[in-house]
Amino acid sequence: MNKKCIIRLLRYKNALHRLNTLGFVKIFSDNLADAVGVTATQVRKDFSLFGISGNKRGGYQIDALIEKLNGLMGKDELQEVVIVGGGNIGTALMKYKGFEKEGIKIVACFDIDPSKYQKKEKEVSVMALEELKDFVKARKIKIGIIAVPEIAAQQVLDHMLAAGIKGIVNFAPIRLRGSADCVINNVNLVLELETVIYFIVNGLNKMIGEIHEDQKS
Amino acid sequence: MNKKCIIRLLRYKNALHRLNTLGFVKIFSDNLADAVGVTATQVRKDFSLFGISGNKRGGYQIDALIEKLNGLMGKDELQEVVIVGGGNIGTALMKYKGFEKEGIKIVACFDIDPSKYQKKEKEVSVMALEELKDFVKARKIKIGIIAVPEIAAQQVLDHMLAAGIKGIVNFAPIRLRGSADCVINNVNLVLELETVIYFIVNGLNKMIGEIHEDQKS
DNA sequence: TAGATTGTTAATCGATTAACAATC
């Protein structure tokens, strides 16, 4: 169950959700493959890897499939997430509407700059970084987003890990050193653009493969 | 020269830049490997693939290496980029400081919502979507960012391609259908979080591999 | 020279794909 496989499953889930909304009830592996941009064999292989089975000749029941995938992907419970860094990216993520329907809730943002602090009723509050630990511990939050400048990122990660956060999405463009029992997923926005620029500048030939880097440790 | 390889090269470049700033003059493949999180063999293999050579027993000259990588990666010229969508993410990207030092300049943002239009002197202007085509053609812009809701993304892509844009970073969480001569790099923020959540919910075991999906066509 | 590091070839590893038997 490597990461690429997990990502495909999440994509299947998303596509199925869309198809479900459009009124479809069942689906064949090649329809789903097409929606996600992989091969039908890949879909069936992924499913079999996770013990998902359909009906020979009858395809898959969409609602049952969604149910199953949601279970596998930890969608049963609402996931609370904190952000550290109330700058451009942190703020955009706080306001971003796309998380909610996937069962993800940004519950707080932390920053070192007092001018950013604010308690809000409806929106996400921005608090002092010192409050992070107590907040995270009290609510047993396991997921955090790092949206601080490169220079502060490692220190922020250390704080988060000390507070009990285990999974991190890191937007700072630097390789962070974590502990063995955490997951760090790096998102580097500049790199995303640079990659595209490379292929445009050099003629695109073949651009196949995956982008992101990830770390265990 | 697949995408994963390109990304590694870009990471080498970034790491070298940092090391250069710190005053280092030369470097061995295993130092660089360590900074980026790959093996020394991988570094040398990547370099040899791109015709970069060092000195047997002497390592690599950092400034020459940066120069070489910049050339390969299209860093010689300033890259102008437009954004479509002046919402949370679009706005964050407009204000983001990290692009400039990598030779990337966000030159304009387009939206359909007139309440967002604004001409700015110092910051990025937000204009009507109808102005996109003329603007892009006049300035021969090749790179664009899609930061609109899922529902509008395909249409926006079509506009962009018609205007002559060839490389796209897409933040809408949907698979876009492009033409054969464009590059689409999808960044799905929800997916980035969901992936982390998966590993936390299911125990992280091994999280190795890469995240992103990409498309040629 | 001895030791260390590069550059490259060959081996390994893992993931994707093709083939096909099972079966509805």
Add this chain to the structure above:
DNA sequence: TAGATTGTTAATCGATTAACAATC
């Protein structure tokens, strides 16, 4: 039944890694 689709095994493919010769 005939045809279509699943589920799985085996083959292929490509990328990473190991090994090592070249050489500074």
